[in-house]
Amino acid sequence: MDFYFFLIQVLNGVQYGLLLFLVASGLTLIFGIMGIINLAHGSFYMLGAYLAWSLAQYTGSLTAAIALGVVLTIALGIALEQVLFRHLYARDHLYQVLLTYGLILVFDELRSMIWGDDVHGVAVPALLAFSIPLTENLSYPFYRLAMSAVCLVIAGALWLLIRHTRLGMMIRAGASNREMVQALGINIRLVYTVVFALGVALAGFAGMLAAPVSSVFPSMGGQVLIISFVVVVIGGIGSVWGALAAALLIGMADTFGKVLVPEVSAAIVYLVMAAVLLWRPEGLFKR
Amino acid sequence: MNRRRSDIALAAALLALALFPLAGSTFYLQLVTKIMAMAIFAMSLDLLVGYTGLVSLGHAAFFGIAGYTLALLSPQYEAANLWTTLPAAMAACAMFALVTGALVLRTSGIYFIMVTLAFAQMAYFVFHDTALGGGSDGIYIYVKPEMKLAGRTLLDLGDLGQFYDLVLILMTAVYLFLRRLLGSPFGRALAGIRANEQRMRSLGFPTFRYKLAAYVIAGALAGISGYLAALQFGFVNPEILSWHNSGIVLMMVILGGMGTLHGAIIGAFALVLLQEVLANQAWFGEAAKHWQLAMGVLIVLVALFLPRGLAGLGARPRKASADGR
Amino acid sequence: MAAEPILRTEALTRRFGGLTAVNDVRIDLRMGEIHAVIGPNGAGKSTLTNLLSGDLPPTSGRILFRDRDIAGRTPHRISRLGVGRSYQKTNIFKPFTVLENCRLAAQSRAPHALRILSRAERFRDLARNAEAALELAGLAQRADEIAANLSHGEQRQLEIAMCLATAPTLLLLDEPLAGMGATESARMVELIRALGRDHAVMLIEHDMDAVFAVAQRLTVMVNGEVLESGMPEAVRASPAVQSAYLGHGE
Structure with missing residues (x-):
């Protein structure tokens, strides 16, 4: 494996990992703060991708489509929290699984009714549609680099949000002690709504970013959901930084697995998870 | 007395199922056969979810592994032997349960749900990506297994009615086995673990071992259902291990009312029949194509308003009248 | 009374982050003796119990039960050696009947626990042990009641009965x-006194009248450390104990 080939794999691994982080961070925040297991989280990723594809056709611009799409996913998040999820806070995980499984069926069928079951490609914006040459016959698409950069910016924004804002303080407090937060008179309801909408938007946004790279297809939500579960388990529930580290680990493991041991590559991430469970069943970064 | 009444109801239901082939058409015979195999699947999961408090979202792995075991052990142009392949399928499931159970049972709550799902997905990819089980196309089972005793065929599994009988017998056997198990000291210990695991530990119960034993038993029983389904449809592909299958069986358990074995059977009938009704084009025309939407909405409504499943429907008015006085 | 200690600790310590909840504690428990541990809230009494029962692993130190170091063993293994404990916050199987609570406790000692196809009721010896424990704890008439429906005092009695049904030699x-x-307390004090005759008992209690009524030995803990230990009257008279604990509030 020569250097440039290796470099490309590393870049791919980082890019995949950062994308997983966007999905998993929302999942882990919703777990950690609201105590909700949300199987429909992958559906938001899938919806994001389909939104990007169809809105890009209407507006003619992926950037405009993403801007519109983010607004729509936030609205969807707020609506779902208000109408459905707030009834689940005090309930057993089992009913959360039941309800969110039902939602998957609903979203899948709606997607099929609105957009059909076909696979679609989404064009990279013209401005970003070039590759950086590495050697004579190896190059790296700039869009992928831009994706990673955007993901990093979002990770940084999340860090600022959690470390330095009043909302972030509530999130940190809420994750460690729900009763204390309520005792402090913080409006936990509002925190929940914001966190949920943020999670949905992050997953949707990840789907929009990924659309040009992975194309848009019906089962994309389920795939990303299960890998995100693995990320959350490895990182430790409720830990955003655990999710970042675990997402990068899984991104690398998956990318290099595909290159080095292609026959069993799909199983590799699960073996990594098994190893972590043996070593630290509560995840690497459990607070 | 309550128990006696439910026993009578159960016996009546089993009798009705035994007589059903006299009346049902081929289509319905096949449908009920499929449902009864699913009922075994649901009962095995109920042992974990309803009786031990372990919410598994990876139960389809056992269903699939058993199906693949039958497919891989079946010679291409000859009949396999049920007496060896069924135990082999159950043993394969038990092995998978033992290995993954030792890992997943190190976690609890939300982690357990996610980790069981992840390991089932791993099994899915093993069959999907490797040549072991024919990849994503799966394997056909061209010849049904035979069930002989001393050279005589007990049941001809190629015959719809006789296969129906086998599935009915096995469903009844699994029901009776689990009922026996739940009334045993072992079953009582599982109930204790569900109610208060930490207290069980401090009373001296090695709860991990009990849960692992329950996990292995549930896996092996789920194997029976996967074996029967593969036998019925004559092929296996990775989709039988998919997480949708795990989701469906969990829905059956919850819909029927967790922690009651007959509830799991009722849940299997309710869910599959509901699916058949919603997808019935004669009744719903074009809308029947979108039966998943209606199913999803119904599941959401059940989660919101029927926490005890269909079993809760019957119990509620009685409780209300008692409170009303 | 001067039997050999059945359990003794050496330099037992447990830290939570920067806080040392139990610091260098030495304590010994003997058959036929009730050893009371008293101290203000936060003195480390409950943590000490959790260390002895295995609910928490110690940070350092040894716990010798019958000369075997059991420090850091899991709760179920320690329980099986004959250490029974009751909990400060009632910790029972609320959905089950009173008898079933004790039957399960007795079953934990049964060798046939893994016989999965025999009816639980067939094991008469377990039911007998459970009934005997209920009788001893004064709950025999309530055997068929659902545990959740018991009064608070009765749930406390059940807590002890479950402990007894495991036939322990050492009670925490x-x-x-x-x-x-008051009446329930008086009953319980009698029960503890009776148990003290053929068990080793470690009693953590805030009720000083009860403590001085039953304890043959007394240890005072303050800030995770043993302040004083000895015969109750001697400890009561100790100036250090007087100023640190008993002096005010009583």
Whole structure:
């Protein structure tokens, strides 16, 4: 494996990992703060991708489509929290699984009714549609680099949000002690709504970013959901930084697995998870 | 007395199922056969979810592994032997349960749900990506297994009615086995673990071992259902291990009312029949194509308003009248 | 009374982050003796119980039960050696009947626990042990009641009965009188006194009248450390104990 080939794999691994982080961070925040297991989280990723594809056709611009799409996913998040999820806070995980499984069926069928079951490609914006040459016959698409950069910016924004804002303080407090937060008179309801909408938007946004790279297809939500579960388990529930580290680990493991041991590559991430469970069943970064 | 009444109801239901082939058409015979195999699947999961408090979202792995075991052990142009392949399928499931159970049972709550799902997905990819089980196309089972005793065929599994009988017998056997198990000291210990695991530990119960034993038993029983389904449809592909299958069986358990074995059977009938009704084009025309939407909405409504499943429907008015006085 | 200690600790320490909840504690428990541990809230009494029962692993130090170091063993293994404990916060199987609570406790000692196809009721010896424990704890008439429906005092009695049904040699009782009325308390004190005759008992309790009524030995803990240990009257007279604990509030 020569250097440039290796470099490309590393870049791919980082890019995949950062994308997983966007999905998993929302999942882990919703777990950690609201105590909700949300199987429909992958559906938001899938919806994001389909939104990007169809809105890009209407507006003619992926950037405009993403801007519109983010607004729509936030609205969807707020609506779902208000109408459905707030009834689940005090309930057993089992009913959360039941309800969110039902939602998957609903979203899948709606997607099929609105957009059909076909696979679609989404064009990279013209401005970003070039590759950086590495050697004579190896190059790296700039869009992928831009994706990673955007993901990093979002990770940084999340860090600022959690470390330095009043909302972030509530999130940190809420994750460690729900009763204390309520005792402090913080409006936990509002925190929940914001966190949920943020999670949905992050997953949707990840789907929009990924659309040009992975194309848009019906089962994309389920795939990303299960890998995100693995990320959350490895990182430790409720830990955003655990999710970042675990997402990068899984991104690398998956990318290099595909290159080095292609026959069993799909199983590799699960073996990594098994190893972590043996070593630290509560995840690497459990607070 | 309550128990006696439910026993009578159960016996009546089993009798009705035994007589059903006299009346049902081929289509319905096949449908009920499929449902009864699913009922075994649901009962095995109920042992974990309803009786031990372990919410598994990876139960389809056992269903699939058993199906693949039958497919891989079946010679291409000859009949396999049920007496060896069924135990082999159950043993394969038990092995998978033992290995993954030792890992997943190190976690609890939300982690357990996610980790069981992840390991089932791993099994899915093993069959999907490797040549072991024919990849994503799966394997056909061209010849049904035979069930002989001393050279005589007990049941001809190629015959719809006789296969129906086998599935009915096995469903009844699994029901009776689990009922026996739940009334045993072992079953009582599982109930204790569900109610208060930490207290069980401090009373001296090695709860991990009990849960692992329950996990292995549930896996092996789920194997029976996967074996029967593969036998019925004559092929296996990775989709039988998919997480949708795990989701469906969990829905059956919850819909029927967790922690009651007959509830799991009722849940299997309710869910599959509901699916058949919603997808019935004669009744719903074009809308029947979108039966998943209606199913999803119904599941959401059940989660919101029927926490005890269909079993809760019957119990509620009685409780209300008692409170009303 | 001067039997050999059945359990003794050496330099037992448990830290939570920067806080040392139990610091260098030496304590010994003997058959036929009730050893009371008292101290203000936060003195480390409950943590000490949790270390002895295995609910928490110690940070350092040894716990010698019959000369075997059991420090850091899991709760179920320690329980099986003959250490029974009750909890400060009632810790029972609320959905089950009173008898079933004790039957399960007795079953934990049964060798046939893994016989999965025999009816639980067939094991008469378990039911007998459970009934005997209920009789001893004064709950025999309530055997068929659902545990959740018991009064607070009765739930405390059940807590002890479950402990007894495991036939322990050593009992760790964590505030058995907490929240009990006067008559219930008096009953419980009698029960503890009776248990003290053929068990080793460690009693954690805030009710000083009860402590001085039953304890043959007394240890005072303050800030995770043993302040004083010895015969109750001697400890009561100790100036250090007087100023640190008993002096005010009583």
